[in-house]
Amino acid sequence: MICLSKGTTTVNALPSFTPANPPQWVLSFDFDGTLVDHDGDPMVKPEFFYLMEEMRKSHRSIWGLNTGRTLTHALEGILEAKFMWLPDFIIAREREIYIRNEFGRWIGVAEWNKNCEKAHKGLFRRHKRRLQKIQKWVEGNTDAQWGSQVDEPAGIVASSEEEMSLILEHIDAQLPSRRSLSYQRNSIYLRFSHKKYHKGTALAELARLYQLGAEKTFTMGDGHNDTDMLDKSIAQYIACPANAHEEVKTHVLDNGGMVTTASASQGVIEALLEMLHQKEDERAYE
Numbered sequence: 233m234i235c236l237s238k239g240t241t242t243v244n245a246l247p248s249f250t251p252a253n254p255p256q257w258v259l260s261f262d263f264d265g266t267l268v269d270h271d272g273d274p275m276v277k278p279e280f281f282y283l284m285e286e287m288r289k290s291h292r293s294i295w296g297l298n299t300g301r302t303l304t305h306a307l308e309g310i311l312e313a314k315f316m317w318l319p320d321f322i323i324a325r326e327r328e329i330y331i332r333n334e335f336g337r338w339i340g341v342a343e344w345n346k347n348c349e350k351a352h353k354g355l356f357r358r359h360k361r362r363l364q365k366i367q368k369w370v371e372g373n374t375d376a377q378w379g380s381q382v383d384e385p386a387g388i389v390a391s392s393e394e395e396m397s398l399i400l401e402h403i404d405a406q407l408p409s410r411r412s413l414s415y416q417r418n419s420i421y422l423r424f425s426h427k428k429y430h431k432g433t434a435l436a437e438l439a440r441l442y443q444l445g446a447e448k449t450f451t452m453g454d455g456h457n458d459t460d461m462l463d464k465s466i467a468q469y470i471a472c473p474a475n476a477h478e479e480v481k482t483h484v485l486d487n488g489g490m491v492t493t494a495s496a497s498q499g500v501i502e503a504l505l506e507m508l509h510q511k512e513d514e515r516a517y518e
């Protein structure tokens with residue numbers, strides 16, 4: 233039984249989790265730049281949604297977003313991008329897991345999200361002085377903006393990608409690798425976070441909840457904050473679209489994944505069809 237919670241209410245199951253009909257595949261997509269092309273019309277190709285429906289029937293797959301956006305911001309994005317229907321799950325802020333229930337409500341995976349929040353509270357308490365030092369350096373040496381809010385204690389918005397690279401050089405020198413303090417970078421944005429929680433570990437946990445492993449997981453992303461999930465120990469099928477950051481393309485190729493010839497959702501369709509062909513070929517040789 234999976235314990236789920238929404239706000240302060242705790243419920244104990246999702247009908248779609250019942251063993252009689254478990255999903256067989258998890259398909260995870262970064263939102264901005266991967267599934268959604270904000271300059272495109274439409275922003276997401278309708279064929280993507282048809283493919284999701286087809287794979288739901290043929291492969292018993294579930295699909296969802298794996299994004300740096302908050303849950304609310306992701307749902308706003310879904311409306312803006314005119315999704316034809318809702319995904320089955322959303323991994324928000326690169327770490328929190330939400331699953332859609334039968335009533336269309338987003339239910340947080342209680343244990344994971346609670347542990348994640350607790351780990352981050354402790355992290356920011358322990359590293360307060362270290363972060364203050366980094367903030368001082370950033371504000372004194374760059375044009376970047378330092379952000380601090382209740383639910384996001386430490387983040388940076390740089391004025392350019394080049395500036396963010398410069399800031400990262402400084403931060404990397406300040407953060408010994410054995411420490412739990414880490415960060416997620418996406419273009420000019422950076423969010424400090426716990427090393428244990430990222431798109432990759434959250435996706436692995438989601439698959440684990442359905443008793444699935446990396447061999448039944450597909451994931452695709454275009455930015456630096458996607459590299460943690462673009463890892464064969466997390467997903468056997470990894471890909472990035474043609475419009476991905478060059479460093480992400482290199483990472484994907486180095487790790488045995490696919491860089492599509494098409495961009496955004498057309499690239500997503502391309503990668504999924506390639507995976508299906510691969511599976512067919514494997515079966516033909518069995």
Ligand SMILES: [Mg+2]
Binds near residue numbers: 262263264266454455
């Ligand atoms: Mg992206």
